[in-house]
Amino acid sequence: MTVVTHGVRGRRGRAALLLVLGGLLSGCGPAPAPAQSAPAEERPFWQDEFDGAADTRPAERFWTTETGNRDAEGWGNNELQYYTDDAANSALDGAGHLDISARPAAEGSELPCYTQEFCTWTSARLTTEGKVALTHGRVEIRAKMPTGTGLLPAIWMLGDNGVEWPGQGEIDICEVVGAEPRTVYGTAHGPTYFNENGIGGSTTLPADASQAFHTYAVDKQPRRITWSVDGEPYFTLTPSKLPAPSDWVFEQDMHLLLNVAVGGDWPGAPDATTPSPATMTVDHVRFYGEGHA
Template sequence: MKKLLSMVAVVVLTALSGCTDSSRPGPGLVWSDEFDGSGPVDERSWNVATGNKEFDGWGNEELQYYTKDSLVRDGDGHLAITAAKADPGAELPCWNGKNCEYTSGRITSEDKVSMQNGRVEVRMKVPAGTGLWPAFWMLGSGVDEWPNGGEIDVMEWVGNETKTVYGTLHGPGYSDDAGVQGEVELPADLSDDFHVFAVQKSPERIQWQVDGRTFFEMTPEKLPEGKKWVFERPFYLLFNLAVGGPWPGSPIEETKFPTTLLVDYVRIYN
């Protein structure tokens, strides 16, 4: 999950419905979290990230401090990740030497759940507002130094671009601003309803979809010349709701807090 990137595909979809039905899992399901019940996330599947300063603003000069309390199963079948203004005087060290002004949540499935080939999809409803940066993404397992293990951003959304979804690859020599990215413009504001975001991953091919329609595809041949394809390995999952950073910018007075990213489910199919 990185800031503004090189665009290689831009698609405008004009016929997508505003809502995708939350159907039961189909054939080939190998793992899912439907986020039923209430309380903390299932620690058999998820790790909860905390902090900011010790992770250098999570690599993007982000303004939120991740806390366990910002993540909860809401009792209505959702994971709720809430970004809020921090309590005045709270000790929340930020990368910039100040206390973070916001709190939010981030979870990963590292060492617990991963996928090498198959389909991963998530149904979620994103919050709108300048400075908000919700994302669902994947990192290559077993490689410590980013981006050598690869990063697949299934969906990113900046809260002041209400109709645009981004999908991105990061790898050695094509990361940060040089990441390879596609985007799709939807006919309606994404924050108005739930949508399904997915990646279909097969040997030497990755496809991005929104509500069942492909908007971006990458193969080794489409990488910048001389760059290495590093995506033939297991990838684990990440959800987060970031605040601030160079790409979405800082929140403005009109940005509403608290605000919540709702995740209905995440599923992996073979």
């Protein structure tokens, strides 16, 4: 796994098994030790394993589905997708996964778009805002990410401090942009470091991100944030790496977002090679440490 650090554009449990061998002459030995559960700090305080029937929506007590495009000014990046709450764009698959799918809009759908009259793609954007948040600890998401020209799937967090972005604070746990199918970007945005001045790093997967599940994670501790893929850290941010230490805005609750964007400032426009549907398949989401759910 290759690691690069730079500024970029973007916005265990554990099981124990004890084997006791003894009494070979008598054929007797001590009773097996009871199984040990994981320490509390290694058990998630919130998780979603996406169990449920196929074509059902993710649990509303955890997730809100945001919709639209034009009124959100292309979601801030001149994006071409219209987010819907249709099962075609976000639903459980019946096998323990959540699918978030971008697909061409139906002919004649006339979905209002910011950069053109109508959006030519639909997709979904799910958030735990107001329902689940992480204060300090680790968030991990096991997922397959769609790849292809014009796509920008993202797993990210926003702050709950009520301040307008970028002062709100943003942590991009994983972004896979356009035609870079093996590159994972992790970035932080704040008051004086945002958009192309966001501070973060990237790492290279052994194969296209759409070919296998990977665990994308952030360890969010006081005055320190570390990004990792499959348990391998690739970038750590501390206040000393910011334009000014006072620009650190991450000592707060932050909620999670999952979405697949199409088009926009970073990935560029989709073309005839863009897969349809383009699906982010999420196996689980888990929060460890401190927060609320």
